[in-house]
Amino acid sequence: MPADVELARAIGFVHAFARRRAPREIAVPGGFAVLDDRYPGSYDDNKLIVRSLDPQPSETAAAKLLRAADEALADRAHRLVCVDDDRLGTAVAPAFAAAGYAQETNLVMAFRGTPAQDPPAAERLDLAELMPLLRRDWRRTLPEAPDEVIDGLAARVEARLRGADLVGFRGVRAPDGEIAARADLYVHDGVAQIEGVFTGEEHRGKGYARALMASLLAEAAEAEAELIFLVADAGDWPKDFYGRLGFAGLGRVHAFLRT
Template structure:
């Protein structure tokens, strides 16, 4: 699937370190040890015909690759494998999340209002603000790491842009990333600040990004299968392509 190829190539390009694991690879970034997205296993093919044996090998690989980290994250990007592996991961104490790959199939917005391009010196303080609101008890070093990890995304694709729309008070109300490479575009990290939700900022931002990415052969995003934004994306013209699975232990 082309969307999965994009995601895997993006992860590899941004990662300072990559190590092979059964059926896939692990990406590692020692600068941000607490970042799940920067330190994880990615599996696409079955490393063993026996699901129980395959999961045992993956659990051992996660312990080895992420041994110095406080988490274990294994992303299984094959729906059949993820479904088959779920019971064994649950028995090992992992939580299970299912995500949807969604492709834009709607009409391209006409003359959308442009979103503002955010450079890192302005974006990072916004990220710190939003993470602090989300994790009020977290140490400052953790908040700073979560904000600054955005720097690695600049290596992930040929074109990487951070975009936002402002509220009348001048604050960034909604923000998102737009990555493009070889005819494929991904919209990622869509976020609306809590004081600004339900006021149309996310829709304005998404419309702007869809307009900017209109020349791509494929525009896609990843949505939590159990959370409400997937319905919002459907109303904008996104349709499900497939499912992936994430297994997390903290």
């Protein structure tokens, strides 16, 4: 499968996943916005997603997107605009920066290797076990946040169950029984995404994430996924870790956030 086709399928998967999990969707120039009134502070559940844009001659692309974000997210305390066309994202970046947005550039990566034949088994985590882990990890990340914010950030995971035919929460344990690394696996219509790979700080550098990834790749292959992909920060070290596991870059996407 050509890389440009893989990139289009991966981006299409992300868009469809966001739509299926969102209680509310509205059209915006070049794309759509997803909204979830249950979790108004969740960036990922309340955002604009833009694939391409043909601005009117009298208005720049950046101005159109900035206005769309203000309108669609008017009752939210944040603005998040995801631009999934690299050229468009690069072009609008200066205007977004001037408007007070921080930019993140991510790399869409596809698996090019061969899944292990007998990988270590990852444990299936149900919501009852996953929720306390999410609360704990969000509390560590946001020590000053009110309890209701932490609870909301953890509870929103339930919406992911509507995003794909197969939505699996997986983890591997340390010898003491604690979940050392965890991640999500989504599979739909022959495409698989690995998302949310997380290793507890006290467990890093011990091979747990590698074992988890090997198990997820084997599971995706068993589900007959023709494309296995993930999205990694283009400027951070995990992309190199994924590269060593057999992932290769397909293209860049951009996210602009103002809080």
